[in-house]
Amino acid sequence: MPPIRDPLVLSLLILAPAIGVVAQEPGPTLHIVRTSRPPELQDFVSGAASPDRTDNSGAVAVNDFRQRDPGDGNPASAPTTAYVTYDDANLYVVFVCKDAPTLVRAALAKREETTADDAVAVYLDTFRDRKHAYLFLSNPLGVQADALVTEGQDDDYSFDGVWQADGRLTPDGYVVRFAIPFRNLRFPRAPAQTWGIALVRYIRRNNEESYWPYLTKRIAGLVPQFATLEGLRDISPGRNPQAIPYGAFTGARFLDMETPAFRTASDRRVGLDFKGVIRDALTLDATVNPDFSQVESDEPQVTINERFEVFFPEKRPFFIENAGYFQTPVNLFFSRRIADPGAGLRLTGKAGPWAVGAIGIDDRAPGQAVASEQARIGAVRLEREVGHESTVGMLASDRTLAGGANHVVSADTRLTLTKTWIFTGQAMATHTRDTSGAGSSGSGWYANLLHDGRNLDYSGTYLDLSPSFETQLGYVKRVGIREFEQVLELVRRPKGPVVKVGPTFTTLFDWDRDGRLLDRSLEASFEVKLRGETKLVLGREQAFELFADHPFDTYLTKLTLESEWLKWLAGTAKLRLGTAVNHKPPKGTAPYLGDAAKGELGLTFRPAPRLRLDHTFLYERLTTRPDASPPGAPLSPTRVFTDRILREKLNYQFTRALSLRAIVDYAMVNRDSTLSRVDRQHRWGVDLLLTYLVNPGTALYVGYRDGYENLAILPGSPPALYRTDDPTTSVGRQVFLKFSYLLQF
Incomplete structure (x- = not known):
């Protein structure tokens, strides 16, 4: 397959705005009224509230929750009613969830450690732009999680708001009360507000997500399908x-x-x-001698034989809030590049149809190596709504140090073409000048066509980065390539204990700028998913890799098993068997092919509601092959290297505020020095x-x-x-x- 050339991608970026953009049909409208008596949790625990239109605080009730998963459109498997009202300071939502008490999954845990529990949540699209939303979530005991939701991006759980959630188990289920202060939200300056809203209940044992209003997988996106929330008047943060x-x-x-x-x-x-x-x-953040300490440790990863940099997510407080405002399809602003800032200023938020993100900061870390100089860093991100559910945006960043500089500019677009098809494109340019004054310029293109449906998902992505493309503030693994990737997933959703079954096909091709094939991957997998968050995936990958001008054909057989069938036990097991290239042979020895084995085992025990034990074991091994051994190696299979990583983690939650965490890490790398330089x-x-x-x-x-x-x-x-x-x-x-x-x- 020949490489795709620049004019094709440029044509897509230019012509895409001319393609008809389809708006979603409007959903239902929820009209709420101001209350003089905020709802209390005890009112609903004691049964004082009725399941009809209002409770005794005047809150409006909704109860037609319908599944998005696993049975798209089916009624929720357990009765659920939510009551919504507000006063001068807060928006209130109370969930009354019926269920057998012995089946409810709830643990007293640290904030945001709710993924294994039953939960309820509130989505708020406060600008009604059908792209951005706040997410507030609580488990049945009131343990909170929150996030910023942006269509086309992963949910940003680094957002941390100050709000209240109180939950209590009852003889017939549980009740949770949300109080969300308006002072922690951002919304238009107007006497009457029109927001988007969605309410959701998660029942983990059934793999179930049930929403009001009904949000279907037959339409791409979540936020565009929200109901309209009206009745909010004379409020302000x-x-x-x-x-x-x-x-x-x-x-x-x-x-x-x-x-x-x-x-x-x-x-x-x-x-x-x-x-x-x-x-x-708009939110203005200023900081002097900011807190950039990272309290939580990074999760273990195997890195000894990797060709490219491994991604570790940002966990430092200043950077993680509103990080989504700086995201682009190709990651051009990766805050972990800033190691030790002294002062910074950041502006984020919405102004009419515009989303704005700007940051100015310094970095003292380079001064340890470059004559006590500090790096000066700035980035600006603008994004504008176009029509319904589509956007265009730009990003510019600048990093200067000791006479050198790196400048990056980017333009991007996300267009909703139909109810299930979305196009994303990005054009990038960089210019770098070193301390001697010598400079170089680079360019890049990105295009993605996405189909998001209930029974068929497709993604086709093209990436083109010139050899001199450089973004010192971004996370780009590789330059000087043209890459084309396709993923096709076919899904059947039967009734009964099996909730999802179907194959996934993936192809990936990388070429250099001269059209020479660098990498090829052809993979097919088959997934069976059951209730209890249990799934089995079997896959096979055939690949080609050109490394240090040596061609290699490799293969991997993959097996994955995950389950949360039991309330007190969750597990993950992954096994990869096949061949791999030794990327780090001894000096003077060419890279060669070996037999590879990779494994991962994870177990989570919850012997008590306050106690959680996590066990993680990673294993990687490479051995020589008789038909591909380096000169001087034994003819019989010989171990090249073995990497073992073990982590034991304990969390005990004394109260919702007080917790103790203990981690013991163990790692060992053994290698034959005649076969590997790790x-x-x-x-x-x-x-x-x-x-x-x-x-x-x-x-x-x-x-x-x-x-x-x-x-x-x-x-x-x-x-x-x-x-x-x-x-x-x-x-x-x-x-x-x-x-x-x-x-x-």
Whole structure:
């Protein structure tokens, strides 16, 4: 298959706006009235509220919940009623959910750890733009989760709002009460509001999502199908000034790998984050000496034989809020590139049909290597609604350091062509100048055609990045390529315990700029999904890879099993068997093909509502093949390397605010030095964290970390590091204390 050339993609980007854009039919309208008596949880627990149109606070009731999954359009499997009203300060939603008490899944857990529980949720499209929405979710015990929803992007659960959720189990199910302050929402400045709204109930044992209004998978997108919420009058978030001062102390003893020597260090840091609202819809954030500490550790990943950079998600507080405002189809702003900022300013929100995101910040980390210079960083993102449910946007970013600079500009569009077809396109240009003044320019194109339906999903994606394309603030694995990927999924949804069955076909081709094939992947898989969030997937991949000018044909047979059938136990098992390329052979040895085995096992135990135990084991092995061994290798199969990673994690929730987390990590990499140059590592560590989280702005963290590795210092002038057999040397020990407090004026 020949590579796709630039004019085709350019034509798609130019002609796509001319294609007819289809609007969704309007959904039902919910008209609510202001209450003088906010609904209380006890009123519904005691049965004082009636399941008809209103309760005794004047809240309007809705009860026609219908499934989106697994039975599209079927009534919810358990009776559900929601009551909606508001006063000057809050929007109130109370869910009354009927069910057998022994079947309800609910645990007292940390904020946002609700994925295994039954839950109810409220979606609010406060600008009625049919693209953006707030999501507020609670499990039956009032454990919260919230997110920003943007059509065409993954839900952004890094958003943390300050709101109330109270839940209680009852003899015939459970009741949850939401109180969502208007001061934490952004919406148009108008005397009467028209919003979009959707209410949802999740019943995990049935794989069930039931919505009011009825949201079908026969139409692409979720937010465009929301009901219209009317009756909200004379409300405002106000200026809502907020300040979050924080203090942090860290004491550490660590092994300096360069000297090498053991050193001690301490860091005392105080800072302030400030937030204000401009004209009800825009949020201005300012920060001085911001809190960029990362409390939660990254999940383990196998990285020793990877060709390209592995993605680790952002977890630092300042960057994660409203991160979706800076997202583009190709990730051109990846905040983990900013390591140690000193001060920053950010503006995000909506202004009429425009969505706005702007950030200016510095980064002190490069100064450790470049004459104490600080990197200056800025990014602006604008997006405008076009017609119904379509957008056009642009992004510009700039990073300067010690006379060098990296400039990036991008234009993109997302067009709803029909009820099930969506087109996304992006054009990019970069210019980089190094410290000597030499410069280079690059360009990139992206196009995606998506069909999102109930029984057929299709995605076709084309990506073209020139060799000199460079985005120092983005996450782009590879440049100098033309890539074309297609995914086709056919789904049948039978009734009974099997809720989904069908095949998925995936093709991927990469070419260089001269049309030479670099990678090819052809994969077919078959999935059977049952109730209880249980699924079995069997797949086969045939691939081609050109690495270091050596061609390789590889294959993998894949098996995945996942289940949450039991309330107290969830498990995941993955197995990959086939062949793989040794990307890190010894110096002077060409890469070669080996037999590969990869495995992953994850188990989650919930022996009590407050206790959660997570076990994760990752395994990867590469052995030589008799027909492809490097020169001098034994003819019989020989281990090239073996990588094992084990993580044991315990969470205990004393109250909704107070929790203890303990992690023990163990990792070991063994290799044959005549066959691989990966580093022989043997390490383990412990990570303890005590958290008192009142709300996302008010929290106390006390933590301890200690890591051991198979390293020792060889005395001499200068001293040197060498590998030992056992991980007995502490290479990093740290104690930290962090406190923040939310001040609302």
